[in-house]
């Protein structure tokens with residue numbers, strides 16, 4: 001079993017101590033209605049914005065997962081009072097005042113890339129630690145930009161990586177250049193801190209932004225908390241004036257990334273799955289996965305507050321797709337591609353080598369282990385049709401590896417997943433939801 005970082009698992013996981021799960025396809029045709037938890041991206045942004053706002057904010061339908069747990073815990077350690085009641089979260093904002101202290105953000109890229117700027121804009125001293133996987137992910141482009149805006153941020157043992165020491169004396173503001181090619185989160189992290197600076201901040205992004213829709217989500221949520229971002233039509237210039245964040249009552253949308261696994265499940269099993277309280281009218285980029293599934297032969301019924309997908313008897317392949325805009329779903333598509341009638345080539349996702357693991361290498365390794373032919377490229381992969389063979393697959397302490405590979409187990413008998421608990425990063429209830437559709441889910445000993 002691959003070692004995982006147990007410290008990064010929150011008390012919100014129901015899978016503590018479960019080392020391996022065996023999955024079994026449903027005995028009957030899948031026909032299920034499900035609800036998926038709230039969006040990770042919206043929950044962590046709203047938590048941080050509510051913390052720096054003046055006044056009390058309420059988040060309804062907030063996600064309870066490892067990523068949001070560590071974001072809440074880190075904020076609490078800075079003196080922000082937060083009350084969690086089911087999926088309702090009340091945040092008593094302190095207007096950007098934070099106590100000094102030692103914080104831990106687990107594996108949450110959102111907390112890891114959004115908190116430093118907010119702390120640097122305040123007054124105090126913080127040491128911020130992260131999980132093993134977050135320690136390996138890049139942070140230098142954000143740190144460099146924040147330093148150019150006047151932040152005092154030092155690296156710990158490894159330059160360019162977590163842990164970080166931040167001595168907040170406030171951000172001056174100014175003009176900075178950033179690249180958008182490694183992670184959209186660097187741009188979001190800079191934007192979220194920008195109105196807390198003493199002077200206007202202007203960010204020039206010359207090379208385009210991967211998964212740009214996440215920056216849109218940042219700008220929309222900043223607006224919900226009372227701050228306007230002026231964006232050039234091609235997003236090459238983003239400008240923010242000093243302005244206070246104001247508390248708000250926010251309804252968090254269902255997580256589109258999580259919904260996609262269940263739509264993909266319907267696709268490969270010729271089943272039907274309806275996701276309630278979910279709409280295609282979302283700015284979450286993973287909703288674009290619906291059009292990829294349509295191209296593969298799935299039918300969709302789209303209602304005002306549901307999306308229902310139905311799989312064909314045989315999925316269509318034989319195409320190339322650029323998933324730069326929705327790269328969290330690259331693993332999902334790769335995992336269902338063996339069941340298509342032709343090869344599927346995924347392009348434009350080189351940046352996912354810097355997510356929770358090197359996702360291109362990891363999915364190629366696991367699909368090969370399953371006996372599937374794959375070709376790995378620097379910015380993507382091609383998956384050929386094939387029949388996966390029963391085996392134990394590794395999940396790399398990566399929730400999306402686990403959720404995607406579980407789909408193969410939902411179609412082919414005899415697949416076992418090592419360390420299934422990593423799904424708690426964004427969807428602790430993933431396996432109980434799979435079980436609701438009729439998939440057998442059983443803990444087994446390694």
Ligand SMILES: O=C(O)C1=C[C@@H](OP(=O)(O)O)[C@@H](O)[C@H](O)C1
Nearest residue numbers: 041110183184185210211214328
């Ligand atoms: O800002 C966000 O909420 C996210 C941005 C994306 O990251 P990158 O832009 O680093 O690829 C995405 O993969 C992640 O799941 C969530």
Ligand SMILES: C=C(OP(=O)(O)O)C(=O)O
Nearest residue numbers: 107108109110328355400
């Ligand atoms: C890349 C991801 O997460 P993070 O928010 O940690 O970047 C993800 O959820 O696929």
